[in-house]
Amino acid sequence: MINKKIIHTVFEERVQKNPENIAIVYGEEQITYRELNSRANGIGNVIDSEKYIAIFMPNSIDYVITLLGILKSGSISVPIDVLAPNERILKIITKADIETIITNKANIKNLKKILKSLKLDREIILLEDTISSENNLALKSKEDSSAYLMFTSGSTGEPKAIIGMQKSLSHFIHWECKEFAIDESFKISQLAGVTFDVSLRDIFTALISGATLYIPTQRTNIEYLARWISQSRLNLIHIVPSLFRLLLKEFEFNSYDLSELKHILLAGEALYGSDVLAFNRLYPHIELVNLYGPSETTLAKIFNRIKIEDVTNQNMIMPLGQAISNTAILILKNSKLAQVRQVGEIYIKTPFRSKGYLKEEKLSQEVFVQNPLSKKEDILYKTGDMGRYKADGTVEFVGRADSQVKINGIRVELQEIEIAIKSYKKVENAIIISEMSPSKEIVVICYYIEKSRFVQSDIREYLVEVIPSYMIPNFFIKMESFPLNFHGKIDKKSLPKPEDLIYLDREFIEPQGETQIEVAKIFSQILRVDKVSADITFTQLGGNSLNSISATAKISHQFSVQINIKEFFENQSVEKLSYLIDNAQRIETATVEIKPLAKSDDYALSNSQRRLWVLDKLQENFNSY
Template sequence: MLTYRELNEKSNQLAGVLRQKGVKRHSIVGLMTRSSPEMMIGILGILKSGAAYLPMDPTHPSERVQYMMKDAGIEMLVTDTDYSQKYLFDGTIVDLSDTSIFTGDQTNVEIVNQSGDSAYVIYTSGTTGQAKGVMVSHSSLVNYSQAMIKKASITSKDETALLSSYAFDLGYTTVYTALISGITLHILSEDMYRDPEQLVEYTTSCTYLKMTPSLFSILIHSGKMEKILEEGKLRMIILGGEPVNQNDLKQFRSLDHKRIIRILNHYGPTESTIGCVTGEIDLDRIEDFSNVIGRPLDNMKTYILDYNQHLTPIGVPGELYVSGEGLAIGYVNKPELTAEKFSLNPFDPGKRMYRTGDLVKRLSDGRIEFIGRIDNQVKVRGYRVELGEIENILLTHPDIKEAVVIDRENEKGETYLAAYITGKSKLYIADISSYVKEYLPHYMVPTFFVEMEM
C-alpha cells in the first residue's frame, strides 16, 4: 500500500537515479514489473525523469519482448526482478527492489518535458508479423483523462481498480483518472481479476471500473451480482476493448432492477490515446442495442468516409477517421506507416486524422454505431490482434506450407482464434502450438489448430 505522498517521493527518487544514469528528454525507458505498487513508482518515476516509458509484460515471449526493446532503442530497463537473462538485455538495469534507489532527494524534480513529448509507447499487433510501437504524448493523455473524468463524473470520493495488464492501455482509463483525481487505486494481478471471488470482492469496494466485455460477462455470471448491488458502492462500469454482448446486457438488466449501475460503452484505438468515443447504454432499450459506441469525447472529432474520402450521409456505412487533441504522435521508427495512417485532415486544415479501419455509420441523433472491421484485425479479450501477424509467424515454421487464421465465436459470444494449416510434411499440433507460444503472447495463440488436406 502506498499513499500519494509516498508514491510522489519514491518516484522523485527514482527519477533522480534515472537522470544520474543518463536518461534525458525524449529517451524511451523500458518498464517490466508485476502488477504492483512498484509498477506505479516505475511509471511516474520514468515520466518525472523526462523520458517516455515502454511497458512490457514479463509473461510475454522473449522473442517479442526483445524485438520491442531493440525497435524502440531501449538502453535502460526499470524492473522489480532481474529479467536480463530471460530477455538477453545488456543495457542498464534499475531494479526497484534495490532499496538504495530510495535514499536520495524526495522533492519534486525539475520538469524538462513539453506537452508534445511522448509519455509512453504501446506496442500493438502488426500485419507484417512484427508489433508496432504507438507514441502517445503528454497532452493527448491529459486531454483523454480529463474528458473521461468529466464523462464519468469522477470525483475524489471515488475508488477504482486496475483490471488489465499495464502493458496495454485498456487499463489506463482507471490509472490516470485515479491519479489525477487522487482516489484509491487497487492494482490486481490477472490471476486475481480472472478469479470471480476476488473480482467480486474488489468490485464491492469500488465505485467505477473499466473492464472488457469478456470480464463483464464473468462478473455478471458469477452468481454474486446481487451482493454487489446490495452491499457494494459500484455506480458505473466502463466497457471497452471489444464489442459488447447483447445477451450479457440483458442478463445484467434482469439483475439490476433499480438501475443502480450505469454502463458506458467505450471505443478507441491506441492511436487515439486509449479512447475517443463513449456513450451510455440505455438498459431499458437493450432490444434496440446494436453496439452503438456513442459520441466523440471532448476535443475529438470523427468523420465517416467512403472509398473516395467523401463524408457519408446519416445511416450509410463508411470507414471511421478520428481527429483532435487525442491523436498519437505516430509509430516508432515507421515514418511511412505513420504518414499512411495519420494523414492531413481535409476538413480541418493544419490538423491530422487517423484512419481506424473500422466500419461504422452515424445515426440520426449523432451517435456512432460500430459495424465491424474492413481488414483482418480482430479483438480478443480486449486485445487488438492482426490475423496476418499470426499467419506470418506460422509460416516461419519449417513444416508449414500454408496458414490461415480466422476469428470465431463460441456459444457465449466470446471471440477465439482458429488456425487452418497445411504441411510440407506430417504436422504435430502440439509442436505447432508450442512454437507459436515462443513468439506470440497468450491472447494471440489460436485455440484450435486444424490440419487441412493438401
C-alpha cells in the same frame, strides 16, 4: 510547477492537497500519496531524460512508482510483460533502442535470465536501490513530449510501437474525471495489464483526483475477482466486455453487494444488448458506459452512457455514442460524408492523438491522413472500423474493413499470427480466420498444410516462444490442400468447421463416473460442443485462457474445490481434471437453514424491495422491471 497538460504535475499538485490519502491498495499493501510521490522522485533522480526506459514488472504499486518516476525524469515508459515470449521481448528492446530496464527484487532474477538467453547487455536499475525524496524534480517535459510507448500487433509480423503524447494522455484523463465527477472519495479499479494503454486511464483517473486505485492480486480466478470488487467497495470499474461477461455469470450465480458501484466503463470489444439487459436485471442502479477509441488516438474518443430503454433487442451491438471534447467523428464513404444509416469508415479528428508509430513513418502516413473534406491541412486518423450515423448523430459500429480482430479486448492482426505459424519449419502453408462464437467470443482458427509431420502440441510449444499466448489459435486443422473458388483463390467459406473434424482422426472415449460426466458437461456448455471425449483436452476443443477462467469458476461452484489456472492447464483433459477434483480438498461452505416466518398481514421489506419503493415515490409510474 503545474501544467495541466503534463499529467505527473497534476499528480504532484494532488500530493500537496492530500498527502496522507491512500493512493493505491494492492492486496495487503497500501501506499499514501506522499510516499508514492517520494519514491517516484527516487526513480526520476537516477535516469536520464528523453530516453525509452523499459519497466519489467506486472501490475503493482512498484509498477506505478516506476511509471511516475520515468514521467518525472522526462523520459518515455515502455512496459514489458514479464510473461511475454523472449522473442517478443527482444523485438521491443531492439526497436525502442532500450538501454535501461527498471525492475524490482521479485522480477530481477527472471529478467537477468531472459537477457542472458537473448545475449543482451543492458543497464538494470533495481527499484529498491533508489533513494526516496520529497523534492520534486524540475519539469523536463513539454506538452508535445512523448510520454509512453505501447506495442500492439502488426500485420507484417512485427509489433507496432505507438508513441503516446503528454497532452493527449492528460486530455482524456481530465475529460473522464469531469464527465463522471470523480473526486477523492472514489475507489477505482485497475484491471488492465500494464502493456495496454488503457492501464494509464485506470491509474491516472485515480491519481489526479485524490482517489484510491485498487489493484487485484490475481485476475484469473473469477470468483476471487467478483468478491474483490464487492469487498473493495469500488465506485468505478474499467473493464473489457469479455471479462465483464464472465463476471456477469458469477454475479448471476452468487449474490454480491455492489451497492457502492456507480459506473462500469467498457471498451475494447463490442458490447451487446444481452449484456446490458442481464446486468440491469441484477444491478439497475449501476451505469454502464460504452467507450471506443484506438490507441493511435489516445484511449477513448467516443462514449455512450447507456440507458436501458436504448436496448431494442438482445442481439444488437450497443452504439458507440458521441465524441468526447475536442474530438470529431467523421464517417466517410468514397471521400464524402456518409448519410444517416449509410455505412462508411470511421475517421477520428483530434489534436490529442498519438505521434504515430516508432520508426514506421510510411505506416503512420497511411493511417494519419488528410481530411478530404478540407482544403487546409487537417489530419484524420483512419480507424479501419466501419460504422454509420444514427438519426440523432450518434455512431454505431458495424465491423472491420480488414483482418484485424479484438481478442479479449486486445487488438490482433491475423496476418501476424499467420506469419508466425508459417515460420515454423514443418509448416508448408497456413491460413488464419476468425469467427464469432455463440457466446460472443472471437475464435481464431488455423488451417495448415504440413511440410513434414508433427503433432499439434509441437506447434503450440513453438508459438509460445514467438507470440503472446492470447494470439495462439483456438483450433489447428490439418489440410491436404486448400479449397479454391472459380477464380483460383482460396475459398475460405468452404473450409471445414473445427467441430466437424474433432473426432475424425481420434477415438471417442465416453466419460466414466459422475465427476467425468459433470466435467464433460462443463466443457460442453462453455465451448458449445456436443461431444466431449474423456481424453481430449480443453485446448483441443478450442478453449483458451479466458474461457478457462469460466471453467475453473464452474468447477469451484459445482465440486466445492479450488483449481487454479496452472493446475487446470496441466490437467486439462476430462480424465485428468476429474482425478484432480476427486483428490482435492473440499472447501467448507457454511449453510443456513431457511425457516418460514409466522403468518402475518404484512412483512418487512427486503433491501431491494425498499429501493424499488423509494424509486417509485421519486418518479411517478416508474417501471423498474
